[in-house]
Amino acid sequence: MLKIRVKVASSHEIVFEKGGLLNIGERVFDVVKGKKVMIVTDDNVAKLYLETVKRSLAAKGFEVFETIVSNGEKSKTPETYLKIIDNLGGAGFLRVDTVVALGGGVVGDMAGFAAATYMRGINLVQVPTTLLAMIDSSIGGKVGVDLTYGKNLLGAFYQPKLVFVDVDVLNTLPEREWQNGLGEGLKYALLGGGRLFDIVDAKSVKEDLEEFVYLCASYKVKVVEQDEKELGLRRLLNLGHTLGHAIEKKSGFELPHGEAVKYGLALILQASTKVGGDADDLKKAACMLAKYGVDCPYDVKELLPLIKNDKKAESEAINAVFVRRIGDCFVERLSFEDFAKLF
Ligand SMILES: NC(=O)c1ccc[n+]([C@@H]2O[C@H](COP(=O)([O-])OP(=O)(O)OC[C@H]3O[C@@H](n4cnc5c(N)ncnc54)[C@H](O)[C@@H]3O)[C@@H](O)[C@H]2O)c1
Known part of the structure; x- marks a missing residue:
């Protein structure tokens, strides 16, 4: 236990x-x-x-x-x-x-x-x-x-x-619901790095299920303990979600949440190269994500206007989460225009 x-x-x-x-x-x-x-x-x-x-x-x-x-x-x-x-x-x-x-x-x-x-x-x-x-x-x-x-x-x-x-x-659990959870799991792999990243990179989540769940939960606990009421650090958990929500909306909520988050993560990795992310790590992270299929059905330019209406955009400013290195992500508050320029 x-x-x-x-x-x-x-x-x-x-x-x-x-x-x-x-x-x-x-x-x-x-x-x-x-x-x-x-x-x-x-x-x-x-x-x-x-x-x-x-x-x-x-x-x-x-x-x-x-x-x-x-x-x-x-x-x-x-x-x-x-x-x-x-x-x-x-x-x-x-x-x-x-x-x-x-x-x-x-x-x-x-x-x-x-x-x-x-x-x-x-x-x-x-x-x-x-x-x-x-x-x-x-x-x-x-x-x-x-x-x-x-x-x-x-x-x-x-x-x-x-x-x-x-x-x-x-x-x-039905496959669609499994994929939903996995989208969040991929997010934790980028946030937490280490063994979590290795498990998803090896595509062994099902084999290492209890350890995987334990490590994801441990990461969330660590963040929640430092920011119980979501005043700052907890925003890290939105990695991939700003664009993920836009993708869900664009699909008329046909695409499962987890799938949308996965595409959102892939797009944010690309943008992270422009805000100081480590090129080698971002490449490694993109290769990991590619193993799970990241062909977003929409062009990012179609998605950006949808972000403006998202409640997380908080009056035109976006608390965007980027990847500096695998296991080291950061939140940056950007105007919508500056965020859009990254794509
Ligand atoms: N409180 C939070 O911090 C937080 C964070 C993320 C998401 N959420 C919320 O979580 C909700 C989505 O949760 P979800 O993805 O678990 O969806 P869900 O609760 O709708 O469950 C998905 C489906 O799986 C079925 N199901 C559940 N367990 C099963 C099992 N073991 N075997 C077979 N079928 C099973 C359910 O009946 C349902 O049809 C959203 O409302 C979202 O807002 C909350």
């Missing part, structure tokens, strides 16, 4: 236990006092893992409740959030009780927001079941739901009591 202690205001652990979902009850028992647990999950994940989790929690004496939402981003709404809140209220949950978010980033964000706000905050346990949720969304405390005006506009920072990762659940 591997563990990472996340040293934020509300310190907690990320526990990695391959095949450990069967024993999730014990892990939850170790960190919470209340007897009631609400498992929030989606209809896909429920079919696969809900019974296992329920059984394990019940075996430790928990009184177990469930809320099953429809899968996908379309569910991540204030209405679904209120359904979770209503179920908590209806079952008489108190501050000592616990929400277990069993699913991908959609469930994690939404159940996390319910836990953050019901009675001004009850216990939260994140049990991520997608690669993206394991290496990204379950870590760092950002929770929330979408509004019709945009994604994640209603939210909070709220840390869980525990993040529990069993990589075996990824065996059932």
Whole structure:
């Protein structure tokens, strides 16, 4: 069993236990006092893992409740959030009780927001079941739901009591969702370098899965610990995302997020040569990315206008993230015009 202690205001652990979902009850028992647990999950994940989790929690004496939402981003709404809140209220949950978010980033964000706000905050346990949720969304405390005006506009920072990762659940993940997570994984390889870079460069993510997830999570934890509320350093995690979001938008959200991030990374590597990036390292990084296919279907000139409308552009200025060397990236605040000149 591997563990990472996340040293934020509300310190907690990320526990990695391959095949450990069967024993999730014990892990939850170790960190919470209340007897009631609400498992929030989606209809896909429920079919696969809900019974296992329920059984394990019940075996430790928990009184177990469930809320099953429809899968996908379309569910991540204030209405679904209120359904979770209503179920908590209806079952008489108190501050000592616990929400277990069993699913991908959609469930994690939404159940996390319910836990953050019901009675001004009850216990939260994140049990991520997608690669993206394991290496990204379950870590760092950002929770929330979408509004019709945009994604994640209603939210909070709220840390869980525990993040529990069993990589075996990824065996059932559809290929498209795998690719989504992998896009973020490629980002971590550039940010973190070292062994993480070597794993993706060797195309051995599946063989080295637990180590890969652990290393990505460790990188995110390191950044979150230094900037819990995303005031500076945490912006590094947006590497590849400024153009990635524009690519997603251009495709009418047909292209998976991870694929768009991958193309965004390739473009930012090219631009990094013009802001002092190390030529040899950038070449090596580009070769690594090329192994995953980086033929962006759009010309960068078509993408730039779309960046202007992105909320991360913050009134015409862009906090762009560049690669100086593999494992050494930096944020530079540029006007939109100066950013555009790099392409
Ligand atoms: N909070 C954060 O810091 C943060 C960071 C990045 C992304 N996000 C959010 O995460 C969300 C995307 O998360 P996601 O990519 O995990 O998508 P998701 O939660 O929609 O899951 C993707 C699909 O995979 C299915 N699924 C999940 N686990 C499975 C498994 N083990 N086997 C089979 N099917 C499974 C789900 O039912 C769903 O259909 C977005 O809403 C995004 O805004 C949040």
